[in-house]
Amino acid sequence: MKQHFAAKITTLLQQAPFVGHLSRQKFVGQFIIGLIKSRNVQFGEVAQHLNDAAKPASTETRIQDFFREVDLNYMLVARLLLSLLPAQGKLRLCLDRTEWDFGQCQVNVLLVTVGTGEVHVPLYWQLLDNRSGNSNAADRIAVLEKCVALLGKDRIGLVVGDREFVGHAWFKWLKDNGLNFVMRVPKHHCLTHADGRRQAVADLGLVPGQVRRFAHVQVDGVWGQAWVKAVAAGEFVYLFATAGLNHLEQRYAKRWTIEQCFQNLKGRGFNLEATHLRCLQKLRKLVALVSLAYAFCLGVGAAAHGGRHPIARKKHGYRAASLARHGLNLLRQLTRPLTRPDDPLARLVETLLNCTTRQLARNQLLKIVG
Numbered sequence: 001m002k003q004h005f006a007a008k009i010t011t012l013l014q015q016a017p018f019v020g021h022l023s024r025q026k027f028v029g030q031f032i033i034g035l036i037k038s039r040n041v042q043f044g045e046v047a048q049h050l051n052d053a054a055k056p057a058s059t060e061t062r063i064q065d066f067f068r069e070v071d072l073n074y075m076l077v078a079r080l081l082l083s084l085l086p087a088q089g090k091l092r093l094c095l096d097r098t099e100w101d102f103g104q105c106q107v108n109v110l111l112v113t114v115g116t117g118e119v120h121v122p123l124y125w126q127l128l129d130n131r132s133g134n135s136n137a138a139d140r141i142a143v144l145e146k147c148v149a150l151l152g153k154d155r156i157g158l159v160v161g162d163r164e165f166v167g168h169a170w171f172k173w174l175k176d177n178g179l180n181f182v183m184r185v186p187k188h189h190c191l192t193h194a195d196g197r198r199q200a201v202a203d204l205g206l207v208p209g210q211v212r213r214f215a216h217v218q219v220d221g222v223w224g225q226a227w228v229k230a231v232a233a234g235e236f237v238y239l240f241a242t243a244g245l246n247h248l249e250q251r252y253a254k255r256w257t258i259e260q261c262f263q264n265l266k267g268r269g270f271n272l273e274a275t276h277l278r279c280l281q282k283l284r285k286l287v288a289l290v291s292l293a294y295a296f297c298l299g300v301g302a303a304a305h306g307g308r309h310p311i312a313r314k315k316h317g318y319r320a321a322s323l324a325r326h327g328l329n330l331l332r333q334l335t336r337p338l339t340r341p342d343d344p345l346a347r348l349v350e351t352l353l354n355c356t357t358r359q360l361a362r363n364q365l366l367k368i369v370g
Helices: 002-013 022-038 043-050 056-069 074-082 137-151 168-176 248-253 256-265 280-305 323-334 344-369
Strands: 091-102 105-116 119-127 156-161 181-184 211-219 222-232 235-241
Touching: 002 022, 002 344, 022 043, 022 056, 022 280, 022 323, 043 056, 056 280, 074 119, 074 137, 074 280, 074 344, 091 119, 091 137, 091 256, 105 137, 105 256, 105 280, 119 137, 119 256, 119 280, 137 156, 137 168, 156 248, 168 181, 168 222, 181 248, 222 248, 235 248, 256 280, 256 323, 280 323, 280 344, 323 344
Parallel strands: 091 156, 156 181
Antiparallel strands: 091 105, 105 119, 181 235, 211 222, 222 235
16 A cells, blocks of 8 residues: 555656656655654655665665755645645635754745635745754744735635744735735734834733734834733733734634644654754755655545544543644555555545546636636
């Protein structure tokens, strides 16, 4: 079944050929299955599961050659990831940054996820070369411009970000481009009222649990809506938006999906932080392949949970595993040597891959006709 699924993934890649040569596409299919089997990005670990007919040492050399020599088309990677989401309807973008150190090498990833409900997949990312500093407005705008080119402004229902993603240039770009957003703002950013009066959120006189809403206020020189809640002495949840005041707190809470994504890309999933790669171009390729493996697991987990393989609930009522972890566990089970192709779960995975392939082919046809 391992080779069967790798072949199916190769067929899928032919509809979004972010690597051009068929042998490279086959390699990517095998590498994704190797990531799922090993739950590790270190080349020596993935090589143990990549090709049973070759020695692990030669397979590891092949992996190194791929990362050194092959260029990826990241816009086509993004189109492939998008094919796992509904073809119509508004989508939510979540923006965040993650970082880790390997010796003196500092890895700093700015990433945007896209999705609806619980299902969010990485869409576009960039490796920042700024010694683990915060992203600036130019970095964020460059990444969001790629997302807008992929989706179109009409499909983007909301952009959500945490306290790092603030500033006049950033807010103004979002508003000028008609992108509704909700961003959490640090408490030292003042409110400017319509009469020109400036006010710090600490001066609102809120007690823990109390909320104030502002329908027309300026933050960082841009007009919008503000929502402030005192959560402890001197601590606030301070949101600024152009999406309206209704359910603002619930909209912002949807950013937890990108936190789940990072958890699954890293310690709880594929152990991305264990990589020994230092080259930013190679790291960006690795994030792409790990993102594809994660999206595959998430799609399988969501389909299985909605069908004959629901996730068990613990005594406190929460699910025992996330959708992505559920899919990862099922795929590792399916790629065992004795699994039969007529297994109901194997058929479900094959149906998902076939549907995704057809959707990609349909999108390509619409693009050509358009």
